[in-house]
Amino acid sequence: PIVDFCFAPTGLEFVSASTDKTIRIFRTRGDGVGRSRDVYHTQRMQALTAVRFTPDAAYIISASDDANIRIWKSDASAPSTGPLHPAQREALRYRKALLSKYKHMPDVRNIVKHRHLPKLIKKLKQKNLIQQDKKRRKIDNTIRHTKNNNENTKRLTIGARERAVIKEQE
Numbered sequence: 001p002i003v004d005f006c007f008a009p010t011g012l013e014f015v016s017a018s019t020d021k022t023i024r025i026f027r028t029r030g031d032g033v034g035r036s037r038d039v040y041h042t043q044r045m046q047a048l049t050a051v052r053f054t055p056d057a058a059y060i061i062s063a064s065d066d067a068n069i070r071i072w073k074s075d076a077s078a079p080s081t082g083p084l085h086p087a088q089r090e091a092l093r094y095r096k097a098l099l100s101k102y103k104h105m106p107d108v109r110n111i112v113k114h115r116h117l118p119k120l121i122k123k124l125k126q127k128n129l130i131q132q133d134k135k136r137r138k139i140d141n142t143i144r145h146t147k148n149n150n151e152n153t154k155r156l157t158i159g160a161r162e163r164a165v166i167k168e169q170e
Helices: 086-102 106-113 119-144 151-157 160-164
Strands: 002-007 013-018 023-027 036-040 048-053 059-064 069-073
Touching: 013 048, 023 059, 086 106
Parallel strands: 002 048
Antiparallel strands: 002 013, 013 023, 023 036, 048 059, 059 069
């Protein structure tokens, strides 16, 4: 479960802290909405209690149950904070140019989207997917073996996101 979240001062991203010992950064607009842009975790970190952006949105500050405060870069692939050697600057520029040039290729897209997660979190995600699949199959079987398709069976076919929306305003 999510314990805390904070919007970036720009309003374009927000960060969440959860009890599974991860910090996730999400975009609010554009590509990748609904999917975490970055995931931060360490092996020794305990369940998180708070997370905040710095006023310039360059860093994320997190607090955990083990009474530690950690500072993370909000963009993990950003260069270090110190001055860069011209060769390092050129290498970073070249990598960005390659990514933008070949971003349409499936292999490059998969590499860019890939986020390393701890084994425990991967197993929990797989377990959750199995449970969701079981629920979906149960609903399908209920609908298939019901004599008449009335409002109750139609209600079962509505997705979780549609059920969560109470009212839409324009």
